Amino acid sequence: MPLDVIQSDRAAGVLLAAAGGDALGVPYEFQPPLADGEQPEMRGGGLGPYAPGEYSDDTQMAVCIAEVSATGADLRSSDALDRIAGNFLRWRREGASDIGAQTRQVLAAVSHLTGAGIAAAMRDAAADLHRRTGRSAGNGSLMRTAPVALAYLGQPEALAEAARAVSELTHHDPLAGDACVLWCAGIRRAVLDGTFGGVREGLDLLPAQRRDQWASWLAEAECEPPVQFRPNGFVVAALQAAWSAITHTDVPDHNPARGSFACQHLERALTAAVRVGDDTDTVAAIAGALLGARWGSSAVPLPWQRIVHGWPNQRAADLIRLAVLTAQGGQTGQGGWPGCARAPRQPVAPLLLAHPHDPGVILGNLHTDVAAAGASAVVSLCRVGCDDFDDVADGNRVSAWLVDQPGANAQPHFVVDQAARMVLELRKEGHVVLLHCAAGQSRTPAVAARYTTLTTGLPAGSALAELRGLLGAHGWTVNPELRQVVEQL
The missing domain is CATH 1.10.4080.10 (ADP-ribosylation/Crystallin J1)
Structure with missing residues (x-):
């Protein structure tokens, strides 16, 4: 059904x-x-x-x-x-x-x-x-x-x-x-x-x-x-x-x-x-x-x-x-998920930017090349295919269920917090981490902002504003729910 x-x-x-x-x-x-x-x-x-x-x-x-x-x-x-x-x-x-x-x-x-x-x-x-x-x-x-x-x-x-x-x-x-x-x-x-x-x-x-x-x-x-x-x-x-x-x-x-x-x-x-x-x-x-x-x-x-x-x-x-x-x-649903070899790509340019407070965290999207990013771990915030990022070890590929649509997430606060903490854990293990969603314009900066607050203590509003400045040219569009989630954490 x-x-x-x-x-x-x-x-x-x-x-x-x-x-x-x-x-x-x-x-x-x-x-x-x-x-x-x-x-x-x-x-x-x-x-x-x-x-x-x-x-x-x-x-x-x-x-x-x-x-x-x-x-x-x-x-x-x-x-x-x-x-x-x-x-x-x-x-x-x-x-x-x-x-x-x-x-x-x-x-x-x-x-x-x-x-x-x-x-x-x-x-x-x-x-x-x-x-x-x-x-x-x-x-x-x-x-x-x-x-x-x-x-x-x-x-x-x-x-x-x-x-x-x-x-x-x-x-x-x-x-x-x-x-x-x-x-x-x-x-x-x-x-x-x-x-x-x-x-x-x-x-x-x-x-x-x-x-x-x-x-x-x-x-x-x-x-x-x-x-x-x-x-x-x-x-x-x-x-x-x-x-x-x-x-x-x-x-x-x-x-x-x-x-x-x-x-x-x-x-x-x-x-x-x-x-x-x-x-x-x-x-x-x-x-x-x-x-x-x-x-x-x-x-x-x-x-x-x-x-x-x-x-x-x-x-x-x-x-x-x-x-x-x-x-x-x-x-299967749209794009053949789940079970597709590679998730459908949105018509956006590849994104590859270092996190403003941690060059070991690379902000990207589904177009980002892992080798070019130098990443040994990936945290995905969108649906991915079976072969996406398959050059990264299985145990270093983690996917969070996060939908870029207000009202479409059962527990967005928990997921955003978990994703940011997973990035932190992988960094402690010495990995360069690719943090990405489909386009890199909403979910990625939301979790990146939460990562900023966890690692620097910078207030959520300031962390979001900083990322807006960094990603503005790449189509920054953090949806209102995710912005509120980051501010409430």
């Missing part, structure tokens, strides 16, 4: 924030609750061991689904389910850093199969496991369910059918399917409306005989602190832990001058999810998908976006691409 720019930001946040929660939880998996004062860090290690920022099986399996949903396929169809099942087996062979016990048994039972009918065989193997053990309500299908929600933003009933169909590939117990339906309903509503009300809204999509029980479980999560829901390998406990972390974390006041932004709820709630202990990466990945849907990719801290990565060679931009394509039914 058509999405406005803020809804697109929220759709883009679903896989990105899930991966961020996953990578944040990785170092603490199957550990006791974090001690008071201990702050989770995306430091890697864990059961992998993982590199800093590397996500685990939770996001790896979600990518297996998203690779299919991003084509616009109906995930209820036998062909789409076969492709998802085939991706699960490819993941098992090529990239699985960890596999849950239940999923491992199901995939092993069909590992010799390929092609048409593989999903039915996988579903049968899951049912057989349930008949033999009576236990198939682990959290392994809930952790990966987020792409399903994005594929059916305008079709709640179809969403429920697809969520259950994808869950049943490995998890036969209807409780696992119920949890996926509820969480997908929550993600759908969060993307569309920016609220968390969809989780309870999803109760109407469950079989009538289980609605009251699930309503009770949700109420319990809303009443009890997150740490009460451990161990959390059981799908109900995992959902409760994630929901409790979200609902028990206060939304900060919006006070940019004091560095307080409402969207920091995302980071704080993910921290709360990890602090629970036990299956930390999974609970945080589950929570992250809903938090990303509510707050958007623009709320995911840029230091996380810079380092988050995982199988199969996915980084932040790739996760955003899969999510947005899924939400758009597999269709």
Whole structure:
């Protein structure tokens, strides 16, 4: 369904924030609750061991689904389910850093199969496991369910059918399917409306005989602190832990001058999810998908976006691409984004000017040549293509979601501040940084002005006036919203 720019930001946040929660939880998996004062860090290690920022099986399996949903396929169809099942087996062979016990048994039972009918065989193997053990309500299908929600933003009933169909590939117990339906309903509503009300809204999509029980479980999560829901390998406990972390974390006041932004709820709630202990990466990945849907990719801290990565060679931009394509039914937007090799260029001249207070920060646009700028890092404030600035190392290319249109940004203060602080961090690491947007006329000077105030203490008004003088000949046109944002920070 058509999405406005803020809804697109929220759709883009679903896989990105899930991966961020996953990578944040990785170092603490199957550990006791974090001690008071201990702050989770995306430091890697864990059961992998993982590199800093590397996500685990939770996001790896979600990518297996998203690779299919991003084509616009109906995930209820036998062909789409076969492709998802085939991706699960490819993941098992090529990239699985960890596999849950239940999923491992199901995939092993069909590992010799390929092609048409593989999903039915996988579903049968899951049912057989349930008949033999009576236990198939682990959290392994809930952790990966987020792409399903994005594929059916305008079709709640179809969403429920697809969520259950994808869950049943490995998890036969209807409780696992119920949890996926509820969480997908929550993600759908969060993307569309920016609220968390969809989780309870999803109760109407469950079989009538289980609605009251699930309503009770949700109420319990809303009443009890997150740490009460451990161990959390059981799908109900995992959902409760994630929901409790979200609902028990206060939304900060919006006070940019004091560095307080409402969207920091995302980071704080993910921290709360990890602090629970036990299956930390999974609970945080589950929570992250809903938090990303509510707050958007623009709320995911840029230091996380810079380092988050995982199988199969996915980084932040790739996760955003899969999510947005899924939400758009597999269709690209204007200029072929996301997924285009190079973003469309505006009819402006290349810009290459040194920041007035730091010659190691180069102000540019999409026409700027990185080699000519001498840059080893890039901070992008506009949409970029897959091959734009590809001569810069992946970990030194950071993109902020910032739209040069008043009213089109969910949290412009946070993004401008994050972008300026990312430039500062890269400079501390010794990089020459190219800071750019599409034309270099609005977003670039806005973030450059914020960088000035951070590094020199110059008042925002003076910093903007200084940049107006520097960029006036290049078409200075900072939009009123961004000018106000810089002045309020």
